[in-house]
Amino acid sequence: MCGIFCLLSLSPTQFEWDKTVYEHLKRRGPNLSQDLTVRSTIPCYQCVFSAHVLHLRGLLTPQPVEDSRGNALVWNGEIFGGVPVMLEENDTAVVSQRLSSCSSPAEILSVLSTIRGPWGFVYYQKAGDYLWFGRDFLGRRSLLWKFDAEVKALTLTSVAVHSAGPVASAWQEVPAAGVYRIDLKAVSEAGCVTFEVYPWAYGENDPFYSCPQTISESVPSGCTAVINRSGLALTSPVCPLNTSLPESLNEEETHPNAQPSDQDLEQLPAGTERGEAVNRLIDVLSEAVRRRVQALPFRVQDDSPPSNDNASIAILFSGGIDSMILAALADRHIPAHQPIDLLNVAFKLQVPKKQKESAKKPVKHKDKPTECNTDGAESQTSSPFDVPDRITGIAGLKELQHLYPERSWRFVEINVTTEELQKIRQERICHLVHPLDTVLDDSIGCAVWFATRGAGFITEDSGQEPFTSSAKVILTGMGADEQLAGYSRHRVRFKTSGHLGLIQELAMELARIPSRNLGRDDRVIGDHGKEARFPYLDEDVVSYLNSLPVWEKADLSLPRGIGEKLLLRLAARQLGLGQSAVLPKRAMQFGSRIAKMEDHREKASDKCTRLLTG
Template identity: 30%
Template sequence: MCGILLHYLGDRKDITLADDELIEFEEDFEGIKSCSNIDPIFNSMISDIAARGPNYSSFKVSKQYSITWFSSVLSLREPFTKQCVEIKDRYVVQFNGELYNDEIQYNDTQYTIQLLKEGKEIIDVIRKLDGEFAYTIYDIQNRMFYFGRDPIGRRCLSFSIDNETGELYISSVTGCKTGFQDCIAGTIYKYDCQLKELNTDSKISKPFYVSEELDDENLSHLDDNVEKLYTHLLDSVSKRVVSIHPAHIQNSPISVLFSGGLDCSVIVALICEHFKQSIRHKNLSKTIELLNVGFENPRTGTMPKDVPDRKLAISSYKTLQRLYPEIDIKLIQIDVSYEEYLKHRPKVIDLMYPKQTEMDLSIAISFFFASMGNGYLYNEEKTNDEIMPYERKGIVLFSGLGADELYGGYHKFANKSTEELVKELTKQINNIYDRNLNRDDKVIAHNGVEVRYPFLDIDVIKFSTEELPINYKINKLILRKLAMNKLHLANICDEPKRAIQFGSKSAKMTKDGNKHGTDLLK
């Protein structure tokens, strides 16, 4: 995971870049404040970009090309690769994300660079990448910028262009700045510096995912499809685990955003299934951190320990412990006081922009505190006076996002006709980059971690949309069957859907309880 920030001056005359320079920050990031770019918009975004990559940052200026880059790195695969990467006199590349191409031997950035060095066309290289990513590539010879996001949009990226001067900004995080727009998932943006022209005709090979109207009225193929879905999901989880640098795996846990509900419990169980195979073959112990957040809500008088998601998380944690005694599963209870909520609220609002509704805030701030991971370790035998403070150690977080969109989990789907359900599910999965992923990646990555989404693996999406009958997607029937029959989560699989903002009590925090989720923030 990395942070991307790029500024091309175009024809602006009021800024003169200093001579070419490269400043690197590997430990002391205080020096970042002294970066010599004098553009206030660029400078205002540097600290948020640096937060996304706590292992390394660099500030690069090219007076010849009128470009400034700021890049940050969270190192997950060896060998460690500094960003940005210049291919002498040909390309300058920034890459943020994780790739799962079978032929990758080292890390994803080097894999991408090697494809470019082999002389492959930029668009062909981008289309070859399998994973969750965002990128900028500057073609020095042709004075072209290429930038964009993966076909699902699991990594955020935004841009701003001045049509008169040709000035261009590209950034992972923009804050509350007007003029920026989020990149559309799967679109390859191509900006011609000479013509001052943006072209968006090229796309990554991304089908428009359509939920088919197949219907297995007698559920005669349900068991077979449960087996197929299990195989797809286990493969999706496994490749997202093994692609983390082994040193990080051995020394720190895998973390999971954990409400205790069906989706995240399935993910935990699948990680355990993967770990069981690993333990069998390598005799390595494995640890999973379950990050559960609860808020003090002055409107309802609820304390963090009493919120619905805390109670459910404890129950589900005990089930998972019983099923997987050989795995070290830790439940991390993250309590957020109203004072802490107020303290961090402005920053979360800034990070999640352009989302600016009450609902977006209540979801984003839950993920913000959960990914921060400052809490205490659950131990049933300890009293409140004996709680053990605990700080998240995992740097890769797994999320169950995507299950509701693929398998009909939202309450509003309950009474829809087949035709209406097909239309809604098609809309949900194709718009998930804008509805959820832009916001979530910005607030989670700010804590120096990377989030991964097994349900949003392209193979999982294709199987779920193209092959599963529509009646399997009423109240997540197929996922509940998988949880019960394959993972033995019987007491979890019947839990009703509860949105995180209601389960953690981060919604409607004040006595002004007549607010609606769609209301704009004040």
């Protein structure tokens, strides 16, 4: 994972790029930083590249990578399949070698279409004077762009800096609708920038289809995007969404307010097809986790084995079904002697004045968490950090300790006060969330930033000890709800429009996940010099879930806590999980209680004034 940057200047005078973004990029890649400038007088342009490397695989490879032909690559990605990468190899070097051998657009598209895994890149192709860039099909890595018409400069970067005034609105996310090529000869003569778009190969009826109009809406002011005239396209790495409708299935909710238990899952009709679907989901998801937990920091020059005290993998952990399944599957593929860190964030609850006055017992440690019974219920001991995700997280920890007693599961209690939240939001998080700007982006961005920093407490025999997770790879459950109808809005849509409405809602969720979630989360997590990995968004997992009819993935006629993400809940029971298999969905902003710290009258879609600077 890296912080990448490219500035294309069409001015004959040397243009200095804004170094205020440099520190943000450097935090993403703390192991090595390097710049490269490419200049041409005829045609007239200048490309300034800057790359900041987080070393996770193979030999430490400096970026930008410049080959013998004068091509230059900055790459922010991981190869988890499609292209072979040996243990001692670095995937940036592998991609550079493959692109170097390409002499036509079709060959470049073939290389990019083959890669399985998240990526964002900028590639200077000297022969022909071309600049290529883009994000992977699902947009799992951030790439932003803006164009400054006054100095004729286009900037591409992993992360930007939020500033007050009209400049702030100039940044936009590069749409994950394909890859883009700039003909540097043509644009230097014209003085303005036109992007040739090479879209993903799907038809207009496919839910992932992004029409040229959608792309043009995100193009920086002063630039133009056109679909390439040759009709070339990238090959989609996932299969289309199954849009078939059931002939006769119940579309009425039953007992919507019932309190489910894990036994309710046992009583559902099994059926051969459903059993096979559960097994297949476990298989593809397990393989997705394996790819991500075994592609870990490896240095051939270092002969010492990994320390038993330091975890290489951490999981964003609420104790809910998504993170519990990731933990259970990670246990399969990580040696039992290595710890796994479970990162659990809580924002300090505001204690009512009457309760403050009635409290008489002193607290031994201001950040001490609640004590929970084995079933996850609160005990009589209370703490301002007794948020729902802390309670279910501790209950989930006990499940994991019971199922996998050989493993050291380190439950990291990350407690955030109002004062620290406000300070870090203004210093760091407002820049990382940008250009997104809603109340929801603020809540999720802040929660994820503090969680993935990994600084908190763990409970030892001697009591609570300060602890900071050393893990550089963070597994997250992003993508499970979008594919398996996990949100309350899916149930609402099903209730009003049946299976057809639900399919349409899921299609929309999948299409907008790059712009709503993934770029933001990559920027926020990368700020700690750590890498986000999304097993639920592995291409094979997405393809498998897309291939299933909607009623096999979810049955929203069943009560909340069972019907949504039904296939995943059945998989959880098969893996031996208990009450966590039937926990209803609770969004991170509510489970961590960050939403309770701010103005309760706000809507999630409102623009967030707290993200403004200056």
